Amino acid sequence: HERYRGYLMIREGDNFVRDLHDHSTPAYHAKAAKYQAMLDAVYMRSLLAPAFEAAEVTGFGPSVDPTTGELRPGLGVDFRITLDRRRVPGHISAVERAVQATLVQELISVAPVAFTHTVADVDTFTLTSG
Incomplete structure (x- = not known):
C-alpha cells in the first residue's frame, strides 16, 4: 500500500x-x-481507480494569509490517499505525480466531478508520499 498526504x-x-x-x-x-466522499468520487473516476483504496480526511484548519498571518475566509483540509501499488495501471510510471495531477485537474475543471460548490487554491495544494 502506498500513502500520500x-x-x-x-x-x-x-x-x-x-x-x-x-x-x-x-x-x-x-x-x-x-x-x-468528494475525494473518493474524484479518484474513483480517474485512471488511478483500479489502485484507489481510500481517501481519509485527517484534519481541518483555518485559512491564514501567508504574507500577513491574518485569518481569512476559507478552510484548510488535510487528507490522505491510499493506493494499492500493485494495481496501478502499467502506463502510469510517476504515481505521485498522477495522484497530484488527478486532483489538480478536478480543481481547475470547468465541469468538476465532486468539487462543484467550492473553489480551491491550487497554488497552495501539496501532496507528499508517506
Whole structure:
C-alpha cells in the first residue's frame, strides 16, 4: 500500500469553525465525511481507480494569509490517499505525480466531478508520499 498526504485550501464555498479542531464533534464528522466522499468520487473516476483504496480526511484548519498571518475566509483540509501499488495501471510510471495531477485537474475543471460548490487554491495544494 502506498500513502500520500495532502493539504488543500478551500477559498470559496466553505469556512473553518472552531468545532472542526475537535475530531469528536458532529461538525468534524460531517465535514470529514463530505470531503472524503468528494475525494473518493474524484479518484474513483480517474485512471488511478483500479489502485484507489481510500481517501481519509485527517484534519481541518483555518485559512491564514501567508504574507500577513491574518485569518481569512476559507478552510484548510488535510487528507490522505491510499493506493494499492500493485494495481496501478502499467502506463502510469510517476504515481505521485498522477495522484497530484488527478486532483489538480478536478480543481481547475470547468465541469468538476465532486468539487462543484467550492473553489480551491491550487497554488497552495501539496501532496507528499508517506
